[in-house]
Amino acid sequence: MARKEPVTVSDAIGVAERLWPTSGAEEWDAIGLLAGDRNAPVEHIHLAVDAVPETAEEAVELGAQLLLVHHPLLLRGVTSVSEDHFKGAVVSRLIRGGCALYAAHTNADAVDTGTSAVLAARLGLVDAIPFQGAGGVERADSGIGRVGRLATPTTLGALARTLADVLPPTASGIRVSGAFEQTIQTVALCAGAGDNYLDDPAVQAADVYVTSDLRHHPASAFRENAKLRGGPALIDVSHWASEWLWLDTAAAELRGALEGVTVTVSDLRTDPWDFTVVQ
Structure with missing residues (x-):
């Protein structure tokens, strides 16, 4: 009996881009693989709206090898990924934790x-x-x-x-x-x-x-x-909140296409506002 080849980051990207074709992305968008090795094996994909330190930490702690987010971390140009900026901290944590980062943005909107x-x-x-x-x-x-x-x-x-x-x-x-x-x-x-x-x-x-x-x-x-x-x-x-609802649908589609791969959805609230004072 032939041994089944492990799913790789590249395989997961192939599925993602069939579900959310890159041709549907706006010209200004920065979708796709943002960090990680395309040849690395994937047993667990974690989904979130935003790549922030908390969701990166959550993905690594869960043992995910791919964090798939809606919002591209590097949408606006950066000149450094040092860890004294949150974007650098996210990329560094994911790389150290063996977790790739991929974004499906306006192509997943369409x-x-x-x-x-x-x-x-x-x-x-x-x-x-x-x-x-x-x-x-x-x-x-x-x-x-x-x-x-x-x-x-x-x-x-x-x-x-x-x-x-x-x-x-x-x-x-x-x-x-x-x-x-x-x-x-x-x-x-x-x-x-x-x-x-x-x-x-x-x-x-x-x-x-x-x-x-x-x-x-x-x-x-x-x-x-x-x-x-x-x-x-x-x-x-x-x-x-308006985009978080999509994660469950995206997770179900990935599970259906990637047999044997665990797919989870982050419940962490990454909305930037913490509280409101009613006047």
């Missing part, structure tokens, strides 16, 4: 089981499609964002409550712009930072837009135009 698709499914959206597919002649199954409808209309306040129940808790909670009793059926959403899409036709045609990292001026302009023109409400949720 697929039909990606970050926005998972959030849409958790909210129960029907016929959810990416923004560029909304109103188009052909249905698009992959792309940024999702727009769909609730099977039963609800209120803005009730939808915000549902988001609070679906998402892991964070200090920033759920921030809402609009009337509590406003009727909501068509929902546009973008897991992670989504203020680039505030003017997208799919967003403007919805009853509400759910996203993260909304800055004052874009959010204020969106709110005031909505009041003037009868446009959508706005819900701002934690960036980390």
